[in-house]
Amino acid sequence: MKYLIRLAAGAVFALTVTVALADDSKGPPKPVANKLVTVQHGALPVILSAPHGGTEDVPGVKPRKGEGLPTGGNGFFAGRDGNTEELAAAISEAIEKTMGKKPYLVAAKFHRKFIDANRPPEIAYEDKAAKPTYDAYRDQLAAYCREVKKQHGSGLLLDVHGQGAMKDTVIRGTKDGKTVSLLTSRFGSQAHTGPKSFFGLLATNGCKVFPANLTDTEYATLNGGNIVQTYGSGDYGVDAIQLEFGGDFRDKGKLKATAEKVAASVKSYADLYLQK
Ligand SMILES: [Zn+2]
8 A cells, every 4th residue: 555645845755554464463364255266165174176177267367478487396387287177066066975065165267377376476377467366266275274174173175186197097296295294193104105095095996096005206296286285284284185187087077987986085084084
């Protein structure tokens, strides 16, 4: 906010006042509704996120160029993860059917070429006009994580993505266990790398997974982005896993079957590790 103070002598002083949006005494900023972000309040300690599946333009915002930005793993990339917006919605429906309650959901309707919600702001967008939409996604996700921690003591955030490296496989991204360290501190390493870990359960439910033996190092460029690193096992008090689905799981005709396998895994995981 900028105020101009004009003195009698005619001198003009510009005074900049910074408005504290995240004053600790008042709590974190309240998410602002945005028509380019799908949000669903939940009743389970399970949060779904899908930042890369959107198809819509962001009015008044030009596509990002990525000039001077790093590329690769956690750098600049503007391509969409096809059908992941639809897949996240299908997973939500399947979880509700299996567990009787809705999970939380935050999904991008906006195309990644305008905003990448799985990156820090300096890589996520290039036009100030994109900031409110980026903030709407991230503030909502943060608010849901805080609510889940408060109401359930722990929770699971699943960040839904698509990859083109292994068509028939779901790739795990936890920064080699860092984003699920709350889980492993409570239940031991088997909760991350054993047959009853989330990816162990996915395999039992018929998904080919990577790392196949659950213990090897994760796929270097797909091992967990900014969302799971930000919300997983830190101050937000939930564990977070990035799910990178190969194309075979995201074909239109396969979405329902994929969602049912994920939902069955979520149910088993919740029975083992979460308080409902
Ligand atoms: Zn992605």
